Amino acid sequence: MALDTxxxxxxxxxxxxASAEPREPYFARLDRAARQNQSLLCVGLDVEPDRLPAPLRxxxxxxxxxxxxxxxxxATADLVACYKPNLAFYEALxxxxxxxxxxxxxLIPAHIPVIGDAKRGDIDNTMRKYAQALFDVYDFDAVTAxxxxxxxxxxxxxxxxxxxxxxxxxxxxPGSGEIADLDVGGRPLYxxxxxRVQAWNxxxxxxxxxxxxxxxxxxxxxxxAPELPILLPGVGAQQGLLEESVQAGIDRQGGGLVVNxxxxxxxxxxxxxxxxxxxxxxxxxxxxxxxxxxx
Amino acid sequence: MALDTxxxxxxxxxxxxASAEPREPYFARLDRAARQNQSLLCVGLDVEPDRLPAPLRxxxxxxxxxxxxxxxxxATADLVACYKPNLAFYEALxxxxxxxxxxxxxLIPAHIPVIGDAKRGDIDNTMRKYAQALFDVYDFDAVTAxxxxxxxxxxxxxxxxxxxxxxxxxxxxPGSGEIADLDVGGRPLYxxxxxRVQAWNxxxxxxxxxxxxxxxxxxxxxxxAPELPILLPGVGAQQGLLEESVQAGIDRQGGGLVVNxxxxxxxxxxxxxxxxxxxxxxxxxxxxxxxxxxx
Numbered sequence: 075m076a077l078d079t080x081x082x083x084x085x086x087x088x089x090x091x092a093s094a095e096p097r098e099p100y101f102a103r104l105d106r107a108a109r110q111n112q113s114l115l116c117v118g119l120d121v122e123p124d125r126l127p128a129p130l131r132x133x134x135x136x137x138x139x140x141x142x143x144x145x146x147x148x149a150t151a152d153l154v155a156c157y158k159p160n161l162a163f164y165e166a167l168x169x170x171x172x173x174x175x176x177x178x179x180x181l182i183p184a185h186i187p188v189i190g191d192a193k194r195g196d197i198d199n200t201m202r203k204y205a206q207a208l209f210d211v212y213d214f215d216a217v218t219a220x221x222x223x224x225x226x227x228x229x230x231x232x233x234x235x236x237x238x239x240x241x242x243x244x245x246x247x248p249g250s251g252e253i254a255d256l257d258v259g260g261r262p263l264y265x266x267x268x269x270r271v272q273a274w275n276x277x278x279x280x281x282x283x284x285x286x287x288x289x290x291x292x293x294x295x296x297x298x299a300p301e302l303p304i305l306l307p308g309v310g311a312q313q314g315l316l317e318e319s320v321q322a323g324i325d326r327q328g329g330g331l332v333v334n335x336x337x338x339x340x341x342x343x344x345x346x347x348x349x350x351x352x353x354x355x356x357x358x359x360x361x362x363x364x365x366x367x368x369x
Numbered sequence: 370m371a372l373d374t375x376x377x378x379x380x381x382x383x384x385x386x387a388s389a390e391p392r393e394p395y396f397a398r399l400d401r402a403a404r405q406n407q408s409l410l411c412v413g414l415d416v417e418p419d420r421l422p423a424p425l426r427x428x429x430x431x432x433x434x435x436x437x438x439x440x441x442x443x444a445t446a447d448l449v450a451c452y453k454p455n456l457a458f459y460e461a462l463x464x465x466x467x468x469x470x471x472x473x474x475x476l477i478p479a480h481i482p483v484i485g486d487a488k489r490g491d492i493d494n495t496m497r498k499y500a501q502a503l504f505d506v507y508d509f510d511a512v513t514a515x516x517x518x519x520x521x522x523x524x525x526x527x528x529x530x531x532x533x534x535x536x537x538x539x540x541x542x543p544g545s546g547e548i549a550d551l552d553v554g555g556r557p558l559y560x561x562x563x564x565r566v567q568a569w570n571x572x573x574x575x576x577x578x579x580x581x582x583x584x585x586x587x588x589x590x591x592x593x594a595p596e597l598p599i600l601l602p603g604v605g606a607q608q609g610l611l612e613e614s615v616q617a618g619i620d621r622q623g624g625g626l627v628v629n630x631x632x633x634x635x636x637x638x639x640x641x642x643x644x645x646x647x648x649x650x651x652x653x654x655x656x657x658x659x660x661x662x663x664x
Binding site for chain 1: 415455457458460461462463464465467468471488489490491492493495496498499501502506507515516517518519520521522537540541542543544545546547548549551552553554558561562565
């Protein structure tokens with residue numbers, strides 16, 4: 075296993091011995107959760123303090139965030155394939171935000187995988203540290219990462235065979251084509267990235283991020299990488315085309331995809347009824363995704 | 370100013386009002402520190418717990434890290450242009466590591482700028498949160514970031530006109546050419562990135578990261594972007610070619626460059642004398658850089 079024990083000090087309280095805890099590969103666990111809940115929905119736990127429902131605002135901020143997440147998870151845990159906190163939303167609150175992230179991760183039922191959306195990308199020496207943070211401290215089952223630095227940089231993530239690694243391919247933002255569409259020998263860069271990620275996938279734990287805002291590009295990615303799992307952000311608040319994207323992104327088995335929604339679920343209501351409103355939003359999304367894939 | 374006040378909750382203790390604190394642009398402050406200390410050296414504060422000198426190992430881990438950094442800074446503050454903690458090394462220790470990062474940032478003298486090496490890259494909504502974390506919570510004067518998502522994604526960083534943003538161009542790792550050298554219409558991708566970053570630079574606060582391990586590529590970047598400041602990691606432990614890189618990377622005024630060294634300075638000695646050994650290593654590096662640029 076790739077956990078570099080030389081980087082974990084004996085005095086560090088934050089690095090459990092991962093090798094003592096063999097676990098099933100991430101994508102097997104994700105598939106099981108998806109089947110059990112008949113769902114390809116991923117709920118993004120991207121909490122914004124000023125959008126917390128009024129009843130929680132009297133709590134200390136980190137308690138309010140954890141409590142909000144707890145109620146969202148309780149209301150949706152039978153409707154999702156996975157959860158995905160984006161680290162930026164927790165880092166923006168300083169060290170107490172990271173403490174809230176750790177508590178949030180711990181309250182998610184063990185059979186539902188959690189993706190740490192961190193989009194890290196650095197040289198290998200540094201990526202070993204990020205792997206320690208994301209996999210050992212916060213125990214994310216999968217993470218997002220940037221492919222720009224190449225295979226040797228991402229190796230400390232991919233060598234953790236029990237974890238999943240979603241690499242940025244064609245992101246959901248309006249300007250994502252500026253770099254990712256650059257013409258590389260007749261093909262856009264994002265397709266070359268998709269091919270590279272396939273080539274890096276000897277541990278069968280690599281995957282791609284493609285925005286639901288670009289169903290045509292998604293279809294091309296699926297053609298080039300018929301078997302790579304895909305994380306599809308950008309439905310809901312970002313106005314991605316859900317049905318079109320699901321049809322473009324599913325693999326031959328009608329899966330191989332998770333669709334992330336955050337704001338649309340978390341903030342379906344700003345009142346006392348927010349857990350039920352979140353559940354209703356998750357139910358509707360799960361249904362739309364399932365109808366689109368014919369499940 | 371781009372601080373999105375809508376994202377900072379009244380109850381958040383971590384977001385001071387940046388607009389209340391006008392400050393000089395980062396690159397003006399960096400230039401002043403570089404002149405005052407006659408130095409283009411950046412010391413990377415990338416602390417690894419198992420490499421802490423023996424005398425500090427009896428302290429609680431986060432205290433040991435802060436104390437180590439304090440002694441390194443005291444021993445080198447008259448020899449550097451800036452400091453650069455890489456966030457991965459602190460995140461690997463969990464929330465207490467981020468607390469150590471905050472304390473480390475606070476102990477650096479106000480006239481020496483600090484680069485938060487975070488290499489973040491996400492969609493704009495998320496990048497506003499990262500900007501809040503990096504600029505408001507940790508008060509970094511500059512940061513590193515990934516260009517892959519394009520201009521709209523990086524705008525929440527670049528719109529903070531008083532801060533600097535170093536965008537990854539050609540990184541120092543052995544495989545950095547795998548993606549960055551891809552041929553885009555007859556030129557490598559990293560040169561296209563360098564040109565884009567110039568085009569994004571309407572606030573005069575954008576810059577590039579180019580590894581000292583690639584002096585030839587650096588020379589091409591400098592040709593394409595004669596006026597963009599460059600952060601040059603990879604000397605020392607990574608075996609970059611210091612003199613060759615400095616000559617390839619300096620601008621027409623003999624500056625526009627900072628050279629990062631971390632392990633070579635921090636771990637120059639593992640004994641009681643580590644501050645003096647770090648000072649000696651910093652002195653030698655400053656001298657080599659200055660001789661190479663004819664200063």
